[in-house]
Amino acid sequence: xxxxxxxxxxxxxxxxxxxxxxxxxxxxxxxxxxxxxxxxxxxxxxxxxxxxxxxxxxxxxxxxxxxxxxxxxxxxxxxxxxxxxxxxxxxxxxxxxxxxxxxxxxxxxxxxxxxxxxxxxxxxxxxxxxxxxxxxxxxxxxxxxxxxxxxxxxxxxxxxxxxxxxxxxxxxxxxxxxxxxxxxxxxxxxxxxxxxxxxxxxxxxxxxxxxxxxxxxxxxxxxxxxxxxxxxxxxxxxxxxxxxxxxxxxxxxxxxxxxxxxxxxxxxxxxxxxxxxxxxxxxxxxxxxxxxxxxxxxxxxxxxxxxxxxxx
Amino acid sequence: xxxxxxxxxxxxxxxxxxxxxxxxxxxxxxxxxxxxxxxxxxxxxxxxxxxxxxxxxxxxxxxxxxxxxxxxxxxxxxxxxxxxxxxxxxxxxxxxxxxxxxxxxxxxxxxxxxxxxxxxxxxxxxxxxxxxxxxxxxxxxxxxxxxxxxxxxxxxxxxxxxxxxxxxxxxxxxxxxxxxxxxxxxxxxxxxxxxxxxxxxxxxxxxxxxxxxxxxxxxxxxxxxxxxxxxxxxxxxxxxxxxxxxxxxxxxxxxxxxxxxxxxxxxxxxxxxxxx
Numbered sequence: 001x002x003x004x005x006x007x008x009x010x011x012x013x014x015x016x017x018x019x020x021x022x023x024x025x026x027x028x029x030x031x032x033x034x035x036x037x038x039x040x041x042x043x044x045x046x047x048x049x050x051x052x053x054x055x056x057x058x059x060x061x062x063x064x065x066x067x068x069x070x071x072x073x074x075x076x077x078x079x080x081x082x083x084x085x086x087x088x089x090x091x092x093x094x095x096x097x098x099x100x101x102x103x104x105x106x107x108x109x110x111x112x113x114x115x116x117x118x119x120x121x122x123x124x125x126x127x128x129x130x131x132x133x134x135x136x137x138x139x140x141x142x143x144x145x146x147x148x149x150x151x152x153x154x155x156x157x158x159x160x161x162x163x164x165x166x167x168x169x170x171x172x173x174x175x176x177x178x179x180x181x182x183x184x185x186x187x188x189x190x191x192x193x194x195x196x197x198x199x200x201x202x203x204x205x206x207x208x209x210x211x212x213x214x215x216x217x218x219x220x221x222x223x224x225x226x227x228x229x230x231x232x233x234x235x236x237x238x239x240x241x242x243x244x245x246x247x248x249x250x251x252x253x254x255x256x257x258x259x260x261x262x263x264x265x266x267x268x269x270x271x272x273x274x275x276x277x278x279x280x281x282x283x284x285x286x287x288x289x290x291x292x293x294x295x296x297x298x299x300x301x302x303x304x305x306x307x308x309x310x311x312x
Numbered sequence: 313x314x315x316x317x318x319x320x321x322x323x324x325x326x327x328x329x330x331x332x333x334x335x336x337x338x339x340x341x342x343x344x345x346x347x348x349x350x351x352x353x354x355x356x357x358x359x360x361x362x363x364x365x366x367x368x369x370x371x372x373x374x375x376x377x378x379x380x381x382x383x384x385x386x387x388x389x390x391x392x393x394x395x396x397x398x399x400x401x402x403x404x405x406x407x408x409x410x411x412x413x414x415x416x417x418x419x420x421x422x423x424x425x426x427x428x429x430x431x432x433x434x435x436x437x438x439x440x441x442x443x444x445x446x447x448x449x450x451x452x453x454x455x456x457x458x459x460x461x462x463x464x465x466x467x468x469x470x471x472x473x474x475x476x477x478x479x480x481x482x483x484x485x486x487x488x489x490x491x492x493x494x495x496x497x498x499x500x501x502x503x504x505x506x507x508x509x510x511x512x513x514x515x516x517x518x519x520x521x522x523x524x525x526x527x528x529x530x531x532x533x534x535x536x537x538x539x540x541x542x543x544x545x546x547x548x549x550x551x552x553x554x555x556x557x558x559x560x561x562x563x564x565x566x567x568x569x570x571x572x573x574x575x576x577x578x579x580x581x582x583x584x585x586x587x588x
Contacts, residue, residue, distance in 0.1 A: 051489055053485070053488055053489055056418070056419060079491075080491045080492075080493060081491060082491065083488070083489055083490060083491030084489065084490030084491035084492075085491055088489075088490060089486070089489035089490065091482055091485065091486050091489065092482065094482060096481045096482045096483055097482040097483055097486060098483050098486075099483045099487075099501050099504075099505070100505075101504045101505060102500070102501075102504075107483075110487075110490065110492065111490045111491070111492075114490070114491055114492050114493070114496070115491065159486075162486075162490065163490070165490075166490070
């Protein structure tokens with residue numbers, strides 16, 4: 001179980017940036033959660049914060065615990081065992097995601113050398129069934145070839161294989177479909193569906209992909225978690241005005257999106273003033289919106305909007 | 313599975329024409345250095361008739377104490393190349409370690425090492441080298457140490473910037489995220505990606521080390537016991553070779569040094585150009 005309690009991440013510099021603001025998530029064993037949100041809404045930073053891979057100027061507050069173990073308090077040696085061994089990370093399979101100088105089989109098997117004490121040879125051989133599990137075809141040859149011979153979709157699936165190689169309990173995937181076409185996106189979704197025993201936390205900005213991968217969906221906007229709930233609920237009956245606008249803007253929903261008369265102000269993310277982050281773009285704003293709303297829980301469907309204050 | 317898949321093998325180094333020339337020159341000198349005892353017609357220390365002009369017995373003539381210059385040159389190749397290559401190895405190792413530590417860990421270690429590099433860069437190289445050689449016991453080792461002390465800075469800086477660049481590459485971040493230990497990441501993933509810079513900078517530092525060594529020996533600060541191209545030149549000038557017209561004495565070391573330096577330069581410079 002992965003538990004995030006009021007996690008905030010702030011990057012210290014001349015003007016501090018609050019990249020993640022008060023996110024709480026509770027991922028039960030075997031749960032599958034997708035985080036969706038715009039670029040810069042703090043999704044990826046949240047994943048990196050869990051693995052403590054943020055640059056030194058980042059300050060993480062709140063608490064992050066995996067199976068009761070406080071990750072923010074773990075020393076660097078323990079963190080190294082946790083990364084890949086207990087919590088693994090599947091990054092974007094872009095061009096430079098694999099070392100161009102090493103064979104794919106070696107890299108896919110690398111977590112086994114580190115966490116399961118395999119020899120190089122054993123790890124290489126273990127990489128072939130791993131690749132086969134994700135239907136890469138010609139796995140033996142692929143293991144012996146270099147990353148530049150892989151297509152984007154193959155590379156992404158190889159990254160998924162590498163991510164789960166050492167048998168982690170929790171899998172974090174960071175935009176695994178970026179830059180892939182519809183068909184490859186489905187392939188990656190299928191690959192992630194094969195991860196059944198592990199807890200999956202997947203960051204994406206593809207709503208359809210989120211729908212197919214996640215059983216729960218968390219919507220982030222401007223560093224805050226604005227909505228969380230069952231994926232059918234969030235997509236079928238979105239509560240937060242932002243989520244509703246987003247769903248209305250989808251082509252299959254007729255692209256019915258009308259912005260409020262206000263100019264959208266992305267720059268106001270770091271406003272000291274507080275208040276709802278979506279205020280300036282929201283058609284339904286009211287006076288109370290000047291104060292940051294808490295997360296209201298409506299039968300397990302959480303939403304950060306004053307509209308639902310009464311039902312709490 | 314009946315499709316045959318032949319994985320593309322990349323050659324370790326693909327050479328262009330300039331590099332091939334460089335490799336030929338360097339190879340030639342290496343052969344001379346290795347087989348010096350077989351190639352040299354005389355014992356370079358054996359004295360005989362002084363100041364013989366080039367002739368059939370002594371192809372390059374003899375020096376002031378009648379030692380055969382061709383044999384001296386051949387044995388000198390050993391010393392000059394040894395100092396050049398050995399210095400280059402030390403310089404490359406130092407700069408790679410400095411670059412890896414400061415580029416990979418950043419933070420305070422980076423600040424200290426960068427400051428150190430800047431200080432070492434600000435020191436006047438030749439002057440410090442001469443001072444050091446004068447203070448240390450004469451010999452090959454002290455020449456190597458004194459050249460190494462100031463020669464590592466440039467390579468360290470270039471490598472550091474590349475290490476920082478590499479650390480931002482997704483595959484290095486991925487390595488960190490799967491919990492690989494830092495040493496493995498550096499050795500297995502970063503150093504191979506620095507190969508091009510390391511090899512070409514190493515070749516260039518061989519040539520600069522050989523130049524410095526020739527300069528030191530010319531100033532009489534080299535290894536007394538052993539013949540090197542620089543020391544041959546030193547004695548040629550000591551005996552007023554230029555004024556007295558002993559061209560067979562001072563020309564060969566000049567030409568050989570230049571040629572060897574050119575060889576390493578071609579390897580290093582065109583190697584770097586090709587890769588970058």
